[in-house]
Amino acid sequence: MQAANFRATGASGWDTNAHTRIRAATAGLVVAESLEELAAVSEVLFVAVPMPDIGGVFAGISGLVEPSSIVTDVTSVKQPVRDLAATHEFTFVGGHPMAGTEASGFAASDAELLAEAAWVLTIDEGTDLTAWLTLAGLITSLGCRVIPCTSLEHDRAVARVSHLPHILAAALSIAAADDPLGMTLAAGSFRDATRVATTRPELIAAMCGGNSDALGPELSDFVARLQDALFKLDQPDALASWFAAAGAVRANWPPVVTHRTDLPIDDKLAEQLLAAGRAGGQVTAVTTEHVVLRGPSA
């Protein structure tokens, strides 16, 4: 087993929206004639559609992609996509670049968003590790950091650090509705806490609703944390300690990853990658012989 060389000499794309295809072509990108043509010629196929459309695209490309080709996605939930992919014959590795803004559509595309971004590639039972390494090599070559984890681990982590913030942004926006004085007084803390509330509602709803198994318990835990904070409001020392603990967590984010480990590409690799991901490790390069991991400490 070794990482396949990525043989592609170019990238091309296709979109259901004709207007988007024209804008992409005008911007100098290579646009395929059809999804079928694209699927037939691609060694690696990035399916970049919202969760509700994934099943249709998978069905559309099934049987067209070569068995040796790799299909991946960029959706914000991984277990449902893995389950959909499992009903088809192609080689699938789940992916999720942790990069984006509240804007969407071709006009919102920005290569800078990917600079040093974390990009999850899932490893589950049955994942083709050679395909995983090929993708990890390609994605690290784009300047991203690849995070190995299972689909379940991914869904739980993003429920906490991404989907929950979207719920909070929405709830805080709604709290300020019909309060003109509050809207006048709102400043930086409100601005930042609610920024992602203007994301297209169907996208957030699909993301949060599609991950309700993980997000539900996370939201319940968060409610308990707020009830704890409510209890502390009249205890100045406990309240200050709570804010100090929170500040210490936030001050250490983003984590500094400096420690380098080279993992040999052998039978233990999947297990070692998953252990590294759980400990905050990230893949920064893939060679024919090893995987370069960066972690927070030795």
Added chain:
Amino acid sequence: MQAANFRATGASGWDTNAHTRIRAATAGLVVAESLEELAAVSEVLFVAVPMPDIGGVFAGISGLVEPSSIVTDVTSVKQPVRDLAATHEFTFVGGHPMAGTEASGFAASDAELLAEAAWVLTIDEGTDLTAWLTLAGLITSLGCRVIPCTSLEHDRAVARVSHLPHILAAALSIAAADDPLGMTLAAGSFRDATRVATTRPELIAAMCGGNSDALGPELSDFVARLQDALFKLDQPDALASWFAAAGAVRANWPPVVTHRTDLPIDDKLAEQLLAAGRAGGQVTAVTTEHVVLRGPSA
């Protein structure tokens, strides 16, 4: 009754911290010899200390300021400060500039923070409206928008749009503690939602704890909103509608204020200013004859 002309030909300041006084003097600011000296010569005295220190400063200046001089503050809660001021003889108007970052101290000072910032000046029973107009004239001349409201209205509004976001930032930071994978995957939505968690803990605790009467019910309401969101997680249409409603609120923030009304300075002014503040109005200039109000609509 008319707005007094602000007669000061200069501004000077004083700080308990000798290091801060030296830095301020080095930066070209005029630094008084002592708080007592400053209090004795000031026509308008801005008490810019955290809530727990307000009582001591009020006691320190009491009897030193001229009866015609105005004392104001910049604290994030207004009812407790008003109650402290009421125990002294000086003319007091509560203030709160809605501008700041998670940083504090002299090195964090930045005049740009005040550009077009909302600056609350409270109007309560017994507030000296001539003093209020003098301050409003001074503050609008700095480029700020003055928001008239009662101390109670202020405390309720900031509980919602400022103190609650600080609680959420802390709770979300704590939720991500001991989760290295989550910290690796956290991106823009986490970054912005938790930014203010690194504010000095004693400052946030004093702000939130000092406003527990208003913040407690607000936090309880927010918990109910999250429980409602939790209930909607498995109802795609209801969830999308909820996010759409939230997005519409946020997309209309900050409110556009274009409608101009000139309020004559007469006996109805206090009542009219408070009604305007409740409706999202803001004072942008004060003349000898009227107050220029800008509001969201006619």
